[in-house]
Amino acid sequence: MIDAAVENNQLEANRQTRAVSGAHPEAADFPLKEARRLVKDLWTPNARIYWIDFSLSTLIGWAAVAVAVLSPVASFIQIAALLVAMLALYRAVIFIHELAHFRKGTFTGFRRFWNAACGMPLMVPAYTYADVHIDHHKPQHYGTAEDGEYLPFAVDKPWKIIAFVAQAFIVPLLLVARYAVLMPLTLVSAKFRHYIWQRASSLVIDFAYIRPHPKKDQASGWLVEDILTGLYAYSAFALFYMDILPLVFFVVWYLVTFSVFVLNGLRTLAAHAYRNAGRERMNRQEEFLDSVDIPGNRYISSLWAPVGLRFHATHHLFPGMPYHSLEKAYFRLKTDLPDNRLFLAATRRSLLSAVTQLWREARAAQKT
DSSP states (O other): OHHHHHHHHHHHHHHHHHHHHTOOGGGGGOOHHHHHHHTTTOOOOOHHHHHHHHHHHHHHHHHHHHHHHHSOTTOHHHHHHHHHHHHHHHHHHTHHHHHHHSOTTSSHHHHHHHIIIIITTTTOOGGGTHHHHHHHHSTTTTTSTTOTTOOOGGGSOTHHHHHHHHGGGTHHHHHHHIIIIIHHHHHHOHHHHHHHHHHSSOOOSOTTOOOOOOOTTTHHHHHHHHHHHHHHHHHHHHHHHTTSSOHHHHHHHHHHHHHHHHHHHHHHHTTBOOOOTTOOOOOHHHHHHTBOBOOOOTTTHHHHSTTTTTBHHHHHHSTTSOGGGHHHHHHHHHHHOSSOHHHHTTBOSOHHHHHHHHHHHHHHHHHO
16 A cells, blocks of 8 residues: 555656656657658648748838838828738748758748848848757757757746747847947957857847857858848948938837737747746657647738748648648648547647646746
8 A cells, every 4th residue: 555655656746747847758649650641742842932922021011111101100001001011021021930941052042032121121130040940940959958949938937928028129129239239349359259149149039048159151151141231220320311211210110120029929939838847858749749739710820920830839740841831731630640639739729828828837837
């Protein structure tokens, strides 16, 4: 009897340890091989879709910015234009996620166009996300302290969830300071340049993250993107000085950029379960079960999770799959997997339900 009680206590302790650490013992039963077989025809990216989607999003976004700048302050037209600019440029900038997953040497023209038309004007050149995001998908990095895109929100203090979204107020100003003030200093000192690349050149959510040094074939590219992004900032200031750009342009730019980061912050909170308090390594199946799919409404949900990101768990299951295939992959697996219970365990009803669940788990963790 005593031995049985001890064994039961140990089993309960192990269960609680797994819950706190973020481990998913049920992941071993996930039918990964069968899932891969079902989607093997969905891996080829369609370049035409990428070019048309991004080009239209960018064109609509910057046209709406122009309308907002030229419209009477606080008028209905200006407010509507700001909303359109925010949603369109948000969709455009999220293509940085696809850039990170392109195989080396492919879509080089698309990457340059993205940088020139969207990334650099918004002070987020492509290199700031590329390798950082790929590390986020590596089993040896995902959810650990080496993953800059992960924080254990579900088992941490709830106020950190609010602070994460609120920091979007200052992010646009920090980006301008990064490329208008710090960038020239990096040209003077190689040591300072590498320090900035490690500490202030990554689109991450963990501000303690230290980025690895660039590889030999990356340093020159990073430097070029830094310089060109800085030139965008200086050009805007010069046009303002010459009375070509009005002050309201900078206000509109700030409001649009701030809104993009707020919306993306909410999406990020709904992208994972964030339960890995022990920052332990996970395999692909565990990574999937710590991520979230929110199919929602194809048209409404795509506004806050554009470019396939409402299927974020499915994306973590198949990181190299192009965004335009993820919806088909999700519903095919939902329908055709012999046992889809574990697959659907990563699905939430809506953005609100996903963020609410994260908040409740964080509050419960603090109580216990």
